[in-house]
Amino acid sequence: MNNQQIRILIADDEKAIRDILYLLLCGEGYDVITAKDGQEALSMSSEEIDLYILDVNMPELSGFLAGAEIRRKYDAPIIFLTAYSGESDKVMGFSVGADDYIVKPFSNMELLMRVKAILRRSAKAHVKPEPPALQKNVIYFQDAALDLDNQSVIRKDEIITLTYTEFKILELLLKHKKKIYSLDNIYQSIWEDEAVGDSAIMVHIKNIRKKLGDNSRNPKYIKTAWGRGYYVE
Numbered sequence: 075m076n077n078q079q080i081r082i083l084i085a086d087d088e089k090a091i092r093d094i095l096y097l098l099l100c101g102e103g104y105d106v107i108t109a110k111d112g113q114e115a116l117s118m119s120s121e122e123i124d125l126y127i128l129d130v131n132m133p134e135l136s137g138f139l140a141g142a143e144i145r146r147k148y149d150a151p152i153i154f155l156t157a158y159s160g161e162s163d164k165v166m167g168f169s170v171g172a173d174d175y176i177v178k179p180f181s182n183m184e185l186l187m188r189v190k191a192i193l194r195r196s197a198k199a200h201v202k203p204e205p206p207a208l209q210k211n212v213i214y215f216q217d218a219a220l221d222l223d224n225q226s227v228i229r230k231d232e233i234i235t236l237t238y239t240e241f242k243i244l245e246l247l248l249k250h251k252k253k254i255y256s257l258d259n260i261y262q263s264i265w266e267d268e269a270v271g272d273s274a275i276m277v278h279i280k281n282i283r284k285k286l287g288d289n290s291r292n293p294k295y296i297k298t299a300w301g302r303g304y305y306v307e
Contacts, residue, residue, distance in 0.1 A: 080105065084099070085108070085111065085137065119144045125192065126144060126150060151174075155178060156175065168274050216294060217230065218286070229286075243264060248306055279304060282295075
């Protein structure tokens with residue numbers, strides 16, 4: 075996938091920011107379209123969009139609400155832009171399916187690096203996985219397999235789609251079986267940043283368990299070490 079094939083939708087109610095991001099990303103060869111609010115972003119969403127960059131505070135429909143609706147329909151990565159760096163805002167963003175969260179003001183280089191990193195990681199997300207028996211790049215656990223190439227879980231011929239962040243958390247735990255990761259350890263390993271609190275990771279663990287049909291009180295896949303963190307056997 076080259077940059078000319080990658081379409082990015084930017085939604086921000088500030089025209090100056092839309093214009094800057096448009097010029098910045100077009101200069102990198104991306105196909106960029108813009109929306110002035112969340113409602114317009116939602117109406118422009120489609121299978122053709124490879125990445126969404128949504129401002130959180132927009133009229134008509136907030137970035138969070140627009141992102142939640144987009145995530146219900148499409149699997150493309152979502153980056154939220156916000157002026158706030160508090161834990162509650164990050165938890166809200168990750169809970170609706172965000173893949174990254176950038177706090178304003180940000181440098182152009184920071185945004186480009188994050189965009190490129192997320193696009194690299196999600197490039198194979200829509201490739202249909204082969205059966206586990208034919209795959210070499212998988213990690214088996216219980217009655218399931220984590221497909222590292224296609225960022226999904228295969229269980230009993232069922233393909234379970236994960237967001238990028240959910241995939242990275244499960245991959246981390248599976249690559250270090252029986253090792254207990256605290257919430258801070260997981261956050262720092264995935265985002266390579268200082269942890270903002272427990273809630274963001276707990277939301278993702280809850281979402282992974284739900285997709286795997288796991289019982290949080292007696293989990294089969296992701297175990298809880300009370301007061302210490304999470305692990306898989």
